[in-house]
Every structure is written in structure tokens, then in C-alpha cells.
Amino acid sequence: MIEAMSMQDLTDKNSAEYKALRDKDRQIQKELMDVSDQIRARHPKLVEHQDAAGMAIFLISIGGMILNAVLWLEGVMPGWMVIVLSAFWTSLLHELEHDLIHYMYFRKQPFWHHLMMAGVYLARPLTQNPWIRRYLHLHHHKVSGTETDLEERGITNGERWDWKRFLMVGDNMLAFYLRAGKYFVVPKKLLKQGKIDRTDLKNLRIIGALSFNPIGYICYTIWHGFVLFHIANGIAWMVGANISWPEWLLAQEGWVTAVVVTLIAPNVLRTFCLHFISSNMHYYGDNAPGIIHQQCQVMNKWYLIPLQLFCFNFGSTHAIHHFVVRDPFYIRHLSEKESHEVLRRHGIRFNDMGTFKRANRLNERTA
Incomplete structure (x- = not known):
């Protein structure tokens, strides 16, 4: 148990305690790989035609979003339904992007691989550039739960829960501006503490600069303007003004509403649901570096279903991915039941809601 280990044990990879934790990881991985192999044997076509499966999901999701937009513009589908259905389609596209980051589709056909990367990006313009995110995500697998896990820290993992974190969870632009000072202070602090070297510091700054997403910031500016415009009108109406x-400004209302309903609002909904689940199912700060079974939990309570709908059951299946990286998301979902049995048997936490009051620490703070 991590509670019984000293900080030296946590960082000393030659200690007996650390080696025991690694052995536990390997055992869990072996059993989950066995489950994965069984699923693959049951569904050989999904494995043999993995590229085609990914492209089919991509085209259906993009087609679904386009159809929703057309039906709304024709007055057939109400705006709220477009937002809900398109948020679901973008959740599928997020899973595809995640698989693409791990080179699961068209690894040997760069044109189609990068075409899909561009497609999932343009359909989810509030997100980070996926070519940049690839670096951050692969780094996340190596250092999950530590201060240099920029991907999870960027979506508020490890922050105290308050009004500020609530706003940042669903808004990447606010997540930057509400913590702008930290981006200048924290890297130097890590360097001073010896947790990174000067090469790491340079890389962090380069990645930070490249992470700027002008398309996303334009979309967020439109979104903020749209929301503030309607809030102001609502307040005026209530007071009879x-x-x-x-x-x-009024001349822009038509196209702005169209962009918000068909593209921006679905992505705001999806982003909030995904970041809320992801930032709270990952642990931060007191887990042993590199030890997978201390990196995240399974979150699958029934009352999380509304959130899970728009991040494609991420809370229930993502812990599996930390152990078995090779599987595309649909294989992971097919293996969910058997994989959960393995995780439970090895003491992986399920629905640890205390994470909210602990700021995502694995354990209660002792000081």
C-alpha cells in the first residue's frame, strides 16, 4: 500500500517496495492482455479490418454531424437535439483521435492517417491540435499523476474544486487565462526542485507555445460572445428593459447562431463531460511514478451516465487503456465486463468519489 511507503520508496526504483508495485502492474497487464486476446479471437474481423473500422466510424460520425446541421437549417430538427446528437458524434471522434495518436489506424498509409487526424480536429475545433497532443499524451502515459503530466494538468487534474475549476473544466480558453501565472512560475519551480532539467524546461516552453490553438480561441470567443449576448438580453427582459x-452586431446573429448550434455548443458539452470525468478519474500528486495501478480508477456509477454519454463511457474504460495500450476503443468496450473483473480482483478503485475533496490525491493528506 502506498500509505506505508516513504517518499524515498516512491521514487527509488531499485527498492523492494517499488519492484513489488511493478510486479503487480505486470500481472494486471498480463491478465488484461489475456482478456483482450479472447475478445480479438471472438471478433477477428474487427482486428483484420481495423483501418476500415476506424474510417467507417469516422465517416459515420462526420456524416451524422452534417446531417444534424442540415436538418436544423431546414427547420426539421430543434437546436437542442442537434447539440445533443452532435455531442455524441464528437465523442466518437475523440475516441478516434485518441486511437490515431497511438497510430492505430493507417499506420503505414500516412495520407489517410493524417486526413483522419485533420478531420477529427476540424470537427472538434475547441480541442488542441492532435499532432501536438500526441506528444503530450504519450508523455502522459509515462508520467501520469506527476507535475509534468501537462495533458491532465491542463484539464484541471489535481486542482482544488471550486467555482474556478468548474469553469475551467469545460473551457480550455478560461483554463489558460485563469491560471496564466502558473505557466511562467511552475516550470522554473520544477527546475529548481530538480524534477526537470533545462532540456525539459525548453521542451515545456516549446510545447506550451505550440499548444496555442487559434481556431479554438476564435470558436471560444464566438461562444463567449453568444452566451453573454443572450444573458444580457435575458436580464434586460426580466427587468422590462x-x-x-x-x-x-445584430447582423452577425444568424451565422453566429448557426455555428454555435451545429459545431461549438456540441463541443462545449462534450468537452465538459470528458474533462470532468477524465480529470477526476486520474490521480495526482501522491502516486508512485510510473506505477499504472495507482494512476486512475474506474468511474461507472449510474448517475454519471449523462456525462458518460458524451465522452463514450470514458470513465468506465480508460483505466483499461492505461494497462493495454494496443487496443482501439471498440475492443476496449467489448472487453469491459471481463476487464473490470480483473481490475477489481487486483484492488483497482471503483467510484472513489472522495477524489473530489482530496483534489484527486490517491490518499488523504497527512499535513
């Missing part, structure tokens, strides 16, 4: 907006 009327706001005299300039004509040039």
Missing part, C-alpha cells in the same frame, strides 16, 4: 445593440 431593452438593449439597443448596434446594427452591425
Whole structure:
């Protein structure tokens, strides 16, 4: 148990305690790989035609979003339904992007691989550039739960729960501006503490600069303007007043509403659901570096279903991925029941809701 280990044990990879933790990881991985092999044997076509399966899901999801937009523009489908259904399609596209980051589709056919990467990006413009995210995500697997896990830290993992974290969970732009000072202070602090070297510091700064997403910031600016415009009108209506907006602003209302309903709002909904689940199912700060079974839990309570719908059951299946990286998301979902039995048998936490009050620490703080 991590509670019985000293900080030296946590970082000393030659200690007997650390080796025992690694052995546990290997055993869990072996048993989960056996489950994966059984699923693959039951569904050989999904393995043999993995590229085709990925492309089919990609085209169906993009087609679903386009169809929703057309039906809304024709007055057939209400806006709220477009937002909900397109959020579901973007959750599938997120799973595809994650698989693409791990080179699971068209590894030997770069044109189709990068075409899919561009497609999942343009359909989810609030997200980070996937070619940049690839570096961050592969780094996340190596250092999950530590201060240099930029991917999870970026979506508020390890932050105290308050109004600020609530806003940052669903808004990448606010997540940057509400913590802008940390981006200048924290890397130098890590360097001073010896947790990174000067090469790491340079890489962190380069990745930070490249992570700037102008497309996403334009979309967030439109979103913020749309929300504030309607809030102001709502307040004015309640007090019996009327706001005299300039004509040039009112002239933008049509196209702005169309972009928000068909593209931006579905992605805001999906982003909030994914980041809420992901940032709270991962542990931070007091887990042994590199020890997979201390990196995350399984979150599958029934009352999380509304959130899980828009991140494709991420909370229930992502812990499996930390142990078995090779499987595309649909294999992981098919193996869910048997994989959960393995995880339970080895003491992986399920629905540890205390993570919210512990700021995602694995254990209660002792000081």
C-alpha cells in the first residue's frame, strides 16, 4: 500500500517496495492482455479490418454531424437535439483521435492517417491540435499523476474544486487565462526542485507555445460572445428593459447562431463531460511514478451516465487503456465486463468519489 511507503520508496526504483508495485502492474497487464486476446479471437474481423473500422466510424460520425446541421437549417430538427446528437458524434471522434495518436489506424498509409487526424480536429475545433497532443499524451502515459503530466494538468487534474475549476473544466480558453501565472512560475519551480532539467524546461516552453490553438480561441470567443449576448438580453427582459445593440452586431446573429448550434455548443458539452470525468478519474500528486495501478480508477456509477454519454463511457474504460495500450476503443468496450473483473480482483478503485475533496490525491493528506 502506498500509505506505508516513504517518499524515498516512491521514487527509488531499485527498492523492494517499488519492484513489488511493478510486479503487480505486470500481472494486471498480463491478465488484461489475456482478456483482450479472447475478445480479438471472438471478433477477428474487427482486428483484420481495423483501418476500415476506424474510417467507417469516422465517416459515420462526420456524416451524422452534417446531417444534424442540415436538418436544423431546414427547420426539421430543434437546436437542442442537434447539440445533443452532435455531442455524441464528437465523442466518437475523440475516441478516434485518441486511437490515431497511438497510430492505430493507417499506420503505414500516412495520407489517410493524417486526413483522419485533420478531420477529427476540424470537427472538434475547441480541442488542441492532435499532432501536438500526441506528444503530450504519450508523455502522459509515462508520467501520469506527476507535475509534468501537462495533458491532465491542463484539464484541471489535481486542482482544488471550486467555482474556478468548474469553469475551467469545460473551457480550455478560461483554463489558460485563469491560471496564466502558473505557466511562467511552475516550470522554473520544477527546475529548481530538480524534477526537470533545462532540456525539459525548453521542451515545456516549446510545447506550451505550440499548444496555442487559434481556431479554438476564435470558436471560444464566438461562444463567449453568444452566451453573454443572450444573458444580457435575458436580464434586460426580466427587468422590462431593452438593449439597443448596434446594427452591425445584430447582423452577425444568424451565422453566429448557426455555428454555435451545429459545431461549438456540441463541443462545449462534450468537452465538459470528458474533462470532468477524465480529470477526476486520474490521480495526482501522491502516486508512485510510473506505477499504472495507482494512476486512475474506474468511474461507472449510474448517475454519471449523462456525462458518460458524451465522452463514450470514458470513465468506465480508460483505466483499461492505461494497462493495454494496443487496443482501439471498440475492443476496449467489448472487453469491459471481463476487464473490470480483473481490475477489481487486483484492488483497482471503483467510484472513489472522495477524489473530489482530496483534489484527486490517491490518499488523504497527512499535513
